Amino acid sequence: MHYLNxxxxxxxxxxxxxxxxxSNNIIVSYNNLGFPLVNKDTDALYFYINPEENDISNFINRHYYEDGKTIAQNTEVFxxxxxxxxxxxxxxxxKLLLDWYSFxxxxxxxxxxxxxxPDQNRGPIRLMENYNGQWWQRCELVVSVYCTNSNEHEVGYYDKYNVIIKESR
Known part of the structure; x- marks a missing residue:
């Protein structure tokens, strides 16, 4: 399982x-005050990650058995x-959108x-943002990623059996 941090x-x-x-202008999430931490002429990139319900994430709780272990899988989309x-x-x-799909x-x-x-992106969308009487250049982009998590658990079984067969009449 992936943790957001x-x-x-x-x-x-x-x-x-x-x-x-x-690197100091790549900022995880927005600050608490709700406006950029840089001046309007500085290029800065903010981002945040959210789990998302998606058709691919419907494959939750798949279980199968392999080599005496039960394996549970789920797929998460972010x-x-x-x-x-x-x-x-x-x-x-x-450029980020093009590079996102590069090797x-x-x-x-x-x-x-x-x-x-690849078919899950939205943007880039150009927006202007008025903050404190100044117009800021802003652009939004949303991309999606997925991961499949597996958890293995030992399956209990008997090594020896003590079987007694009695004839019933």
């Missing part, structure tokens, strides 16, 4: 290595919501058992 760390690491954003601010936000989101990014995602879902 582990996923956020993995995605943050991927973004740091595969985007043009500086949406990753990106919000980019700055003068280059639209171009950077377009190097998919390879890094697979190392944390995440896999892209």
């Amino acid at each position: 582990e996923l956020e760390d993995a995605i943050s690491d991927i973004l740091t290595k595969h985007t043009e954003y500086e 949406t990753i919501h990106f919000s980019a601010y700055g003068l280059n936000s639209v171009d950077r989101m377009r 190097p990014v998919k390879e890094k995602l697979s190392k944390v058992e995440l896999y892209t879902m």
